[in-house]
Amino acid sequence: MIAVIRYGAGNVTSIMNALFKIGADARLTADKDEIERASHVIFPGVGEASSAMADLEKSGLKDVIRSLKRPFLGICLGMQLMCSFSEEGDVPCLGIFPERVKLFPKDRGYKIPHVGWNTLENTSGRLFAPTSDEEYVYFVHSYYVPYSENTSASTRYDGLCFSSALEKENFYGVQFHPEKSAGVGLGILRRFIEL
Amino acid sequence: MLAKRIIPCLDVKDGRTVKGVNFTSLRDAGSVIEMASRYSDEGADELVFLDITATVEARKTMVSLVREASRVLSIPFTVGGGIKTEDDVKRILDAGADKISINSSAVRSPELIASLSSRFGSQCVVLAIDARRNPSLPSLYEVMVDGGRTKTGIDVLSWALQGEKMGAGEILLTSMEKDGTKDGFDNGITKLLSTSLSIPVIASGGAGKKEDFKKVFTEGMADAALAASVFHYGEIGIQELKSYLRDEGISVR
Numbered sequence: 002m003i004a005v006i007r008y009g010a011g012n013v014t015s016i017m018n019a020l021f022k023i024g025a026d027a028r029l030t031a032d033k034d035e036i037e038r039a040s041h042v043i044f045p046g047v048g049e050a051s052s053a054m055a056d057l058e059k060s061g062l063k064d065v066i067r068s069l070k071r072p073f074l075g076i077c078l079g080m081q082l083m084c085s086f087s088e089e090g091d092v093p094c095l096g097i098f099p100e101r102v103k104l105f106p107k108d109r110g111y112k113i114p115h116v117g118w119n120t121l122e123n124t125s126g127r128l129f130a131p132t133s134d135e136e137y138v139y140f141v142h143s144y145y146v147p148y149s150e151n152t153s154a155s156t157r158y159d160g161l162c163f164s165s166a167l168e169k170e171n172f173y174g175v176q177f178h179p180e181k182s183a184g185v186g187l188g189i190l191r192r193f194i195e196l
Numbered sequence: 197m198l199a200k201r202i203i204p205c206l207d208v209k210d211g212r213t214v215k216g217v218n219f220t221s222l223r224d225a226g227s228v229i230e231m232a233s234r235y236s237d238e239g240a241d242e243l244v245f246l247d248i249t250a251t252v253e254a255r256k257t258m259v260s261l262v263r264e265a266s267r268v269l270s271i272p273f274t275v276g277g278g279i280k281t282e283d284d285v286k287r288i289l290d291a292g293a294d295k296i297s298i299n300s301s302a303v304r305s306p307e308l309i310a311s312l313s314s315r316f317g318s319q320c321v322v323l324a325i326d327a328r329r330n331p332s333l334p335s336l337y338e339v340m341v342d343g344g345r346t347k348t349g350i351d352v353l354s355w356a357l358q359g360e361k362m363g364a365g366e367i368l369l370t371s372m373e374k375d376g377t378k379d380g381f382d383n384g385i386t387k388l389l390s391t392s393l394s395i396p397v398i399a400s401g402g403a404g405k406k407e408d409f410k411k412v413f414t415e416g417m418a419d420a421a422l423a424a425s426v427f428h429y430g431e432i433g434i435q436e437l438k439s440y441l442r443d444e445g446i447s448v449r
Contacts, residue, residue, distance in 0.1 A: 018267050
Protein backbone atom coordinates (compact mmCIF):
# COMPACT_ATOMS: atom_id res chain seq x y z
CA MET A 2 0.00 0.00 0.00
CA ILE A 3 1.19 3.48 -0.90
CA ALA A 4 0.58 6.13 1.71
CA VAL A 5 -0.06 9.67 0.52
CA ILE A 6 0.47 11.95 3.48
CA ARG A 7 -2.49 14.11 4.37
CA TYR A 8 -1.52 17.36 6.08
CA GLY A 9 -2.40 21.02 5.82
CA ALA A 10 -0.79 21.64 2.45
CA GLY A 11 -3.03 21.70 -0.47
CA ASN A 12 -4.82 19.63 -2.94
CA VAL A 13 -4.24 15.91 -3.25
CA THR A 14 -7.09 14.96 -5.60
CA SER A 15 -4.82 15.04 -8.64
CA ILE A 16 -2.09 12.89 -7.13
CA MET A 17 -4.64 10.33 -5.94
CA ASN A 18 -6.17 10.25 -9.42
CA ALA A 19 -2.76 9.85 -11.04
CA LEU A 20 -1.87 6.94 -8.75
CA PHE A 21 -5.20 5.36 -9.56
CA LYS A 22 -4.43 5.73 -13.28
CA ILE A 23 -1.20 3.75 -12.94
CA GLY A 24 -2.97 1.07 -10.93
CA ALA A 25 -1.40 1.86 -7.57
CA ASP A 26 -3.12 0.97 -4.33
CA ALA A 27 -2.86 4.35 -2.63
CA ARG A 28 -4.40 5.71 0.49
CA LEU A 29 -4.55 9.26 1.80
CA THR A 30 -3.58 9.20 5.44
CA ALA A 31 -2.20 11.15 8.39
CA ASP A 32 -1.94 8.03 10.54
CA LYS A 33 1.66 7.47 11.70
CA ASP A 34 1.39 3.68 11.89
CA GLU A 35 -0.10 3.50 8.43
CA ILE A 36 2.65 5.72 7.03
CA GLU A 37 5.34 3.64 8.71
CA ARG A 38 3.84 0.39 7.39
CA ALA A 39 3.39 1.61 3.81
CA SER A 40 5.57 0.20 1.04
CA HIS A 41 6.02 3.70 -0.45
CA VAL A 42 5.19 7.14 0.87
CA ILE A 43 4.25 10.18 -1.19
CA PHE A 44 4.53 13.62 0.34
CA PRO A 45 2.56 16.09 -1.77
CA GLY A 46 2.44 19.77 -1.20
CA VAL A 47 0.99 22.90 -2.64
CA GLY A 48 1.05 25.80 -0.27
CA GLU A 49 3.37 27.81 1.90
CA ALA A 50 6.44 26.35 3.60
CA SER A 51 6.31 27.78 7.11
CA SER A 52 2.66 26.91 7.69
CA ALA A 53 3.19 23.43 6.24
CA MET A 54 6.16 22.91 8.59
CA ALA A 55 4.10 24.11 11.56
CA ASP A 56 1.48 21.56 10.63
CA LEU A 57 4.03 18.73 10.38
CA GLU A 58 5.52 19.75 13.71
CA LYS A 59 2.16 19.84 15.46
CA SER A 60 1.01 16.49 14.09
CA GLY A 61 4.29 14.76 14.95
CA LEU A 62 4.73 13.72 11.31
CA LYS A 63 8.07 15.52 11.10
CA ASP A 64 9.95 12.85 13.05
CA VAL A 65 8.02 10.02 11.41
CA ILE A 66 9.04 11.22 7.94
CA ARG A 67 12.71 11.62 8.82
CA SER A 68 12.97 8.10 10.18
CA LEU A 69 11.31 6.32 7.22
CA LYS A 70 13.40 3.69 5.45
CA ARG A 71 11.05 2.90 2.54
CA PRO A 72 10.95 4.84 -0.75
CA PHE A 73 9.69 8.35 -0.05
CA LEU A 74 8.78 10.93 -2.70
CA GLY A 75 8.22 14.62 -2.01
CA ILE A 76 6.44 16.59 -4.72
CA CYS A 77 6.84 20.36 -5.27
CA LEU A 78 6.54 21.95 -1.82
CA GLY A 79 6.99 18.41 -0.48
CA MET A 80 10.48 18.30 -1.99
CA GLN A 81 11.30 21.77 -0.67
CA LEU A 82 10.23 20.76 2.84
CA MET A 83 12.71 17.86 2.68
CA CYS A 84 15.55 20.43 2.51
CA SER A 85 17.27 22.07 5.48
CA PHE A 86 15.76 25.54 5.31
CA SER A 87 13.31 27.54 3.21
CA GLU A 88 13.38 31.24 2.52
CA GLU A 89 9.60 31.00 2.23
CA GLY A 90 8.65 32.12 5.72
CA ASP A 91 12.32 31.65 6.79
CA VAL A 92 11.67 28.26 8.30
CA PRO A 93 13.92 25.28 9.16
CA CYS A 94 12.61 22.24 7.28
CA LEU A 95 13.06 18.47 7.55
CA GLY A 96 16.79 18.46 6.80
CA ILE A 97 16.79 15.25 4.76
CA PHE A 98 18.66 17.13 2.04
CA PRO A 99 21.20 19.76 3.18
CA GLU A 100 20.16 22.29 0.52
CA ARG A 101 18.49 25.61 1.26
CA VAL A 102 15.35 26.62 -0.65
CA LYS A 103 15.59 30.06 -2.26
CA LEU A 104 13.24 32.53 -3.90
CA PHE A 105 13.81 33.05 -7.63
CA PRO A 106 15.68 36.35 -7.94
CA LYS A 107 13.36 39.20 -8.86
CA ASP A 108 14.05 42.03 -11.29
CA ARG A 109 15.87 39.79 -13.73
CA GLY A 110 13.12 40.28 -16.25
CA TYR A 111 11.64 36.83 -16.04
CA LYS A 112 8.40 35.87 -14.49
CA ILE A 113 7.69 34.49 -11.06
CA PRO A 114 6.20 31.95 -10.46
CA HIS A 115 8.00 29.70 -12.90
CA VAL A 116 4.87 28.16 -14.37
CA GLY A 117 4.46 25.84 -17.31
CA TRP A 118 6.26 23.04 -19.10
CA ASN A 119 10.03 22.97 -18.96
CA THR A 120 12.65 20.37 -19.82
CA LEU A 121 14.59 17.96 -17.65
CA GLU A 122 18.36 17.87 -18.04
CA ASN A 123 21.18 15.84 -16.52
CA THR A 124 18.76 13.16 -15.38
CA SER A 125 20.22 10.36 -13.31
CA GLY A 126 19.01 8.05 -10.61
CA ARG A 127 16.07 5.73 -10.35
CA LEU A 128 13.11 7.97 -11.14
CA PHE A 129 14.24 8.61 -14.68
CA ALA A 130 14.58 6.63 -17.88
CA PRO A 131 17.58 6.84 -20.23
CA THR A 132 15.33 8.93 -22.48
CA SER A 133 14.25 11.40 -19.79
CA ASP A 134 16.63 14.21 -20.80
CA GLU A 135 14.82 16.91 -22.77
CA GLU A 136 11.40 15.63 -21.74
CA TYR A 137 8.90 18.25 -20.62
CA VAL A 138 7.29 18.30 -17.18
CA TYR A 139 4.93 20.79 -15.56
CA PHE A 140 6.17 23.27 -12.94
CA VAL A 141 4.49 25.85 -10.71
CA HIS A 142 6.78 27.38 -8.11
CA SER A 143 8.40 30.60 -6.94
CA TYR A 144 11.09 29.00 -4.75
CA TYR A 145 13.76 26.61 -5.94
CA VAL A 146 16.46 24.27 -4.72
CA PRO A 147 19.90 25.12 -6.18
CA TYR A 148 21.84 22.56 -8.20
CA SER A 149 23.74 20.32 -5.77
CA GLU A 150 25.34 16.95 -5.24
CA ASN A 151 21.92 15.37 -4.60
CA THR A 152 20.45 16.71 -7.82
CA SER A 153 19.08 13.90 -9.99
CA ALA A 154 17.64 16.22 -12.64
CA SER A 155 18.12 19.88 -13.37
CA THR A 156 16.11 22.47 -15.26
CA ARG A 157 17.01 25.90 -16.53
CA TYR A 158 14.86 28.93 -16.12
CA ASP A 159 16.32 31.93 -17.90
CA GLY A 160 19.90 31.15 -17.12
CA LEU A 161 19.37 29.81 -13.63
CA CYS A 162 19.98 26.07 -13.30
CA PHE A 163 18.05 24.55 -10.40
CA SER A 164 17.27 21.08 -9.04
CA SER A 165 14.13 19.70 -10.64
CA ALA A 166 14.71 16.42 -8.80
CA LEU A 167 16.73 15.25 -5.80
CA GLU A 168 17.70 11.78 -4.69
CA LYS A 169 19.49 10.50 -1.61
CA GLU A 170 19.18 6.93 -0.31
CA ASN A 171 15.45 6.18 -0.04
CA PHE A 172 14.46 9.84 -0.33
CA TYR A 173 13.33 11.32 -3.65
CA GLY A 174 12.01 14.74 -4.47
CA VAL A 175 10.61 16.34 -7.61
CA GLN A 176 10.02 20.06 -8.02
CA PHE A 177 7.59 19.54 -10.89
CA HIS A 178 4.17 17.90 -10.70
CA PRO A 179 4.39 14.36 -12.12
CA GLU A 180 0.63 14.03 -11.66
CA LYS A 181 0.19 16.95 -14.09
CA SER A 182 2.95 16.05 -16.53
CA ALA A 183 0.99 13.79 -18.85
CA GLY A 184 2.63 10.48 -19.85
CA VAL A 185 6.13 11.58 -18.81
CA GLY A 186 4.92 12.28 -15.28
CA LEU A 187 2.96 9.06 -14.98
CA GLY A 188 6.11 7.20 -16.06
CA ILE A 189 8.08 8.83 -13.23
CA LEU A 190 5.38 7.89 -10.71
CA ARG A 191 5.34 4.35 -12.07
CA ARG A 192 9.12 4.01 -11.64
CA PHE A 193 8.74 5.28 -8.08
CA ILE A 194 6.08 2.79 -7.08
CA GLU A 195 8.13 0.00 -8.65
CA LEU A 196 11.16 0.81 -6.46
CA MET B 197 13.65 26.04 -21.80
CA LEU B 198 10.21 27.08 -20.60
CA ALA B 199 7.71 26.30 -23.34
CA LYS B 200 4.99 28.60 -24.61
CA ARG B 201 1.67 27.02 -23.67
CA ILE B 202 -1.25 26.20 -25.95
CA ILE B 203 -4.51 26.15 -24.04
CA PRO B 204 -7.80 25.03 -25.55
CA CYS B 205 -10.76 26.58 -23.77
CA LEU B 206 -14.02 24.68 -23.39
CA ASP B 207 -17.05 26.86 -22.76
CA VAL B 208 -19.39 24.64 -20.81
CA LYS B 209 -23.15 24.96 -20.59
CA ASP B 210 -25.21 22.25 -18.90
CA GLY B 211 -22.34 19.78 -19.26
CA ARG B 212 -21.82 20.41 -22.99
CA THR B 213 -19.14 22.43 -24.75
CA VAL B 214 -20.21 25.51 -26.60
CA LYS B 215 -18.53 28.45 -28.25
CA GLY B 216 -20.01 31.82 -28.93
CA VAL B 217 -19.06 34.40 -31.49
CA ASN B 218 -18.52 37.65 -29.60
CA PHE B 219 -19.84 35.89 -26.49
CA THR B 220 -23.34 35.34 -27.90
CA SER B 221 -25.14 32.90 -30.23
CA LEU B 222 -23.91 29.64 -28.80
CA ARG B 223 -23.22 26.64 -30.97
CA ASP B 224 -22.91 23.15 -29.50
CA ALA B 225 -19.50 21.56 -29.98
CA GLY B 226 -19.70 18.31 -28.07
CA SER B 227 -19.12 16.39 -24.89
CA VAL B 228 -16.81 18.10 -22.44
CA ILE B 229 -14.92 15.13 -21.07
CA GLU B 230 -14.54 13.58 -24.49
CA MET B 231 -13.09 16.78 -25.92
CA ALA B 232 -10.89 17.40 -22.90
CA SER B 233 -9.25 14.01 -23.12
CA ARG B 234 -8.84 14.34 -26.87
CA TYR B 235 -7.02 17.66 -26.42
CA SER B 236 -4.87 16.20 -23.70
CA ASP B 237 -3.90 13.28 -25.95
CA GLU B 238 -3.13 15.65 -28.80
CA GLY B 239 -0.65 17.59 -26.70
CA ALA B 240 -2.60 20.50 -25.20
CA ASP B 241 -0.51 21.99 -22.40
CA GLU B 242 -3.41 22.96 -20.21
CA LEU B 243 -7.17 23.27 -20.45
CA VAL B 244 -9.65 25.89 -19.33
CA PHE B 245 -13.26 25.03 -18.57
CA LEU B 246 -15.40 28.12 -18.58
CA ASP B 247 -18.78 27.58 -16.97
CA ILE B 248 -21.29 29.76 -18.75
CA THR B 249 -24.27 28.13 -17.09
CA ALA B 250 -26.61 30.66 -15.59
CA THR B 251 -28.50 28.77 -12.92
CA VAL B 252 -27.33 27.76 -9.46
CA GLU B 253 -28.74 24.27 -9.93
CA ALA B 254 -26.74 23.64 -13.09
CA ARG B 255 -23.57 24.94 -11.42
CA LYS B 256 -23.58 21.92 -9.15
CA THR B 257 -23.10 19.74 -12.20
CA MET B 258 -19.91 21.67 -12.89
CA VAL B 259 -18.35 20.24 -9.72
CA SER B 260 -19.08 16.68 -10.81
CA LEU B 261 -17.74 17.50 -14.25
CA VAL B 262 -14.52 18.78 -12.66
CA ARG B 263 -14.27 15.58 -10.66
CA GLU B 264 -14.66 13.52 -13.83
CA ALA B 265 -12.15 15.70 -15.73
CA SER B 266 -9.61 15.24 -12.95
CA ARG B 267 -9.94 11.46 -13.20
CA VAL B 268 -9.37 11.53 -16.95
CA LEU B 269 -6.72 14.25 -17.38
CA SER B 270 -3.08 14.33 -16.38
CA ILE B 271 -2.42 17.91 -17.45
CA PRO B 272 -3.33 21.05 -15.50
CA PHE B 273 -6.74 22.61 -15.87
CA THR B 274 -8.44 25.81 -14.80
CA VAL B 275 -12.11 26.31 -14.05
CA GLY B 276 -13.78 29.69 -14.39
CA GLY B 277 -17.18 31.27 -14.69
CA GLY B 278 -19.46 32.52 -11.96
CA ILE B 279 -17.01 31.97 -9.10
CA LYS B 280 -17.87 34.38 -6.32
CA THR B 281 -16.80 33.02 -2.95
CA GLU B 282 -14.00 31.13 -1.21
CA ASP B 283 -16.41 28.22 -0.80
CA ASP B 284 -17.02 28.09 -4.56
CA VAL B 285 -13.26 27.89 -5.04
CA LYS B 286 -12.79 25.24 -2.38
CA ARG B 287 -15.44 22.99 -3.96
CA ILE B 288 -13.81 23.25 -7.38
CA LEU B 289 -10.25 22.72 -6.16
CA ASP B 290 -11.31 19.80 -3.97
CA ALA B 291 -12.91 18.23 -7.03
CA GLY B 292 -9.46 18.26 -8.67
CA ALA B 293 -9.07 21.53 -10.59
CA ASP B 294 -5.58 23.05 -10.48
CA LYS B 295 -6.59 26.67 -10.82
CA ILE B 296 -9.68 28.80 -10.81
CA SER B 297 -10.24 31.98 -12.74
CA ILE B 298 -12.20 34.94 -11.45
CA ASN B 299 -13.40 37.91 -13.44
CA SER B 300 -16.47 40.00 -12.57
CA SER B 301 -16.45 38.95 -8.92
CA ALA B 302 -12.87 40.19 -8.56
CA VAL B 303 -13.72 43.55 -10.10
CA ARG B 304 -16.65 43.92 -7.69
CA SER B 305 -14.60 42.89 -4.66
CA PRO B 306 -10.86 42.99 -5.38
CA GLU B 307 -10.08 41.66 -1.89
CA LEU B 308 -11.33 38.29 -3.17
CA ILE B 309 -8.01 37.95 -5.04
CA ALA B 310 -6.06 38.46 -1.83
CA SER B 311 -8.19 36.12 0.25
CA LEU B 312 -8.07 33.35 -2.35
CA SER B 313 -4.33 33.61 -2.87
CA SER B 314 -3.58 33.58 0.82
CA ARG B 315 -5.88 30.61 1.44
CA PHE B 316 -5.17 28.48 -1.62
CA GLY B 317 -1.92 29.93 -2.99
CA SER B 318 -1.46 32.40 -5.80
CA GLN B 319 -0.55 29.54 -8.17
CA CYS B 320 -4.22 28.64 -8.43
CA VAL B 321 -5.64 32.15 -8.81
CA VAL B 322 -6.02 33.26 -12.42
CA LEU B 323 -7.37 36.76 -12.89
CA ALA B 324 -9.41 36.85 -16.09
CA ILE B 325 -9.75 40.28 -17.68
CA ASP B 326 -12.11 41.07 -20.56
CA ALA B 327 -10.68 44.11 -22.33
CA ARG B 328 -12.40 46.44 -24.75
CA ARG B 329 -10.82 49.42 -26.50
CA ASN B 330 -11.47 52.76 -24.87
CA PRO B 331 -9.14 55.55 -26.05
CA SER B 332 -10.00 57.73 -23.06
CA LEU B 333 -8.13 55.40 -20.68
CA PRO B 334 -4.32 55.37 -20.19
CA SER B 335 -3.75 51.86 -21.57
CA LEU B 336 -6.49 52.50 -24.18
CA TYR B 337 -8.40 49.48 -22.86
CA GLU B 338 -11.27 49.20 -20.41
CA VAL B 339 -12.16 46.30 -18.14
CA MET B 340 -15.55 44.80 -19.02
CA VAL B 341 -17.58 42.49 -16.76
CA ASP B 342 -20.64 40.23 -16.93
CA GLY B 343 -19.40 38.37 -19.98
CA GLY B 344 -18.43 41.61 -21.66
CA ARG B 345 -21.81 43.32 -21.28
CA THR B 346 -21.01 45.84 -18.56
CA LYS B 347 -18.48 48.66 -18.64
CA THR B 348 -16.50 49.43 -15.52
CA GLY B 349 -14.48 52.53 -16.43
CA ILE B 350 -11.40 50.72 -15.05
CA ASP B 351 -8.15 50.79 -17.00
CA VAL B 352 -6.95 47.31 -17.99
CA LEU B 353 -3.28 47.84 -17.13
CA SER B 354 -3.94 49.38 -13.74
CA TRP B 355 -6.37 46.57 -12.91
CA ALA B 356 -3.86 43.91 -13.98
CA LEU B 357 -1.15 45.53 -11.83
CA GLN B 358 -3.51 45.67 -8.89
CA GLY B 359 -4.43 42.02 -9.42
CA GLU B 360 -0.78 41.02 -9.45
CA LYS B 361 -0.13 42.98 -6.27
CA MET B 362 -3.07 41.31 -4.55
CA GLY B 363 -1.78 37.84 -5.35
CA ALA B 364 -3.07 36.71 -8.73
CA GLY B 365 -0.77 34.03 -10.15
CA GLU B 366 -1.58 34.57 -13.83
CA ILE B 367 -3.59 36.93 -16.01
CA LEU B 368 -5.99 35.60 -18.66
CA LEU B 369 -6.50 38.53 -21.00
CA THR B 370 -9.38 38.35 -23.48
CA SER B 371 -9.81 40.94 -26.18
CA MET B 372 -13.53 41.59 -26.57
CA GLU B 373 -13.11 43.01 -30.06
CA LYS B 374 -11.07 40.07 -31.26
CA ASP B 375 -13.01 37.30 -29.56
CA GLY B 376 -14.76 35.13 -32.13
CA THR B 377 -13.39 37.06 -35.11
CA LYS B 378 -10.49 34.69 -36.04
CA ASP B 379 -8.68 37.85 -36.98
CA GLY B 380 -5.61 37.30 -34.76
CA PHE B 381 -4.92 38.08 -31.12
CA ASP B 382 -4.67 41.65 -29.86
CA ASN B 383 -0.88 41.71 -29.64
CA GLY B 384 -0.64 45.32 -28.51
CA ILE B 385 -2.47 45.08 -25.20
CA THR B 386 -1.04 41.60 -24.65
CA LYS B 387 2.50 42.95 -24.95
CA LEU B 388 1.74 45.89 -22.71
CA LEU B 389 0.53 43.58 -19.95
CA SER B 390 3.20 40.97 -20.48
CA THR B 391 6.03 43.48 -20.24
CA SER B 392 4.48 45.41 -17.35
CA LEU B 393 3.71 42.43 -15.12
CA SER B 394 5.97 39.86 -13.54
CA ILE B 395 3.31 37.12 -13.65
CA PRO B 396 2.48 35.12 -16.80
CA VAL B 397 -0.05 36.45 -19.28
CA ILE B 398 -2.36 34.13 -21.23
CA ALA B 399 -3.68 35.77 -24.39
CA SER B 400 -7.18 34.99 -25.58
CA GLY B 401 -9.55 36.05 -28.31
CA GLY B 402 -9.04 36.11 -32.05
CA ALA B 403 -7.10 32.95 -32.90
CA GLY B 404 -7.79 31.98 -36.49
CA LYS B 405 -4.54 30.88 -38.12
CA LYS B 406 -1.33 29.25 -36.96
CA GLU B 407 0.48 32.52 -37.67
CA ASP B 408 -1.73 34.24 -35.09
CA PHE B 409 -0.20 32.05 -32.40
CA LYS B 410 3.31 32.81 -33.58
CA LYS B 411 2.59 36.52 -33.49
CA VAL B 412 1.06 36.49 -30.03
CA PHE B 413 4.19 34.79 -28.70
CA THR B 414 6.65 37.01 -30.58
CA GLU B 415 4.93 40.40 -30.99
CA GLY B 416 2.51 39.98 -28.07
CA MET B 417 5.13 38.35 -25.80
CA ALA B 418 2.41 36.15 -24.32
CA ASP B 419 3.38 33.25 -22.09
CA ALA B 420 0.45 31.18 -23.26
CA ALA B 421 -2.29 31.39 -25.87
CA LEU B 422 -5.85 30.28 -25.41
CA ALA B 423 -8.33 29.46 -28.13
CA ALA B 424 -11.58 27.59 -28.54
CA SER B 425 -13.29 27.32 -31.89
CA VAL B 426 -10.20 26.76 -34.07
CA PHE B 427 -9.57 23.65 -32.02
CA HIS B 428 -13.19 22.59 -31.53
CA TYR B 429 -14.03 22.60 -35.19
CA GLY B 430 -10.74 21.00 -36.17
CA GLU B 431 -9.51 24.01 -38.14
CA ILE B 432 -6.12 23.77 -36.45
CA GLY B 433 -4.79 20.58 -34.91
CA ILE B 434 -2.76 21.01 -31.75
CA GLN B 435 0.10 18.81 -32.94
CA GLU B 436 0.14 20.56 -36.28
CA LEU B 437 0.20 23.94 -34.53
CA LYS B 438 3.05 22.92 -32.28
CA SER B 439 5.21 21.56 -35.07
CA TYR B 440 4.62 24.81 -36.98
CA LEU B 441 5.65 26.87 -33.95
CA ARG B 442 8.71 24.69 -33.38
CA ASP B 443 9.76 25.25 -36.99
CA GLU B 444 9.33 28.96 -36.43
CA GLY B 445 11.77 28.80 -33.52
CA ILE B 446 9.26 29.03 -30.69
CA SER B 447 9.79 26.74 -27.75
CA VAL B 448 6.83 24.38 -27.34
CA ARG B 449 6.38 21.04 -25.62
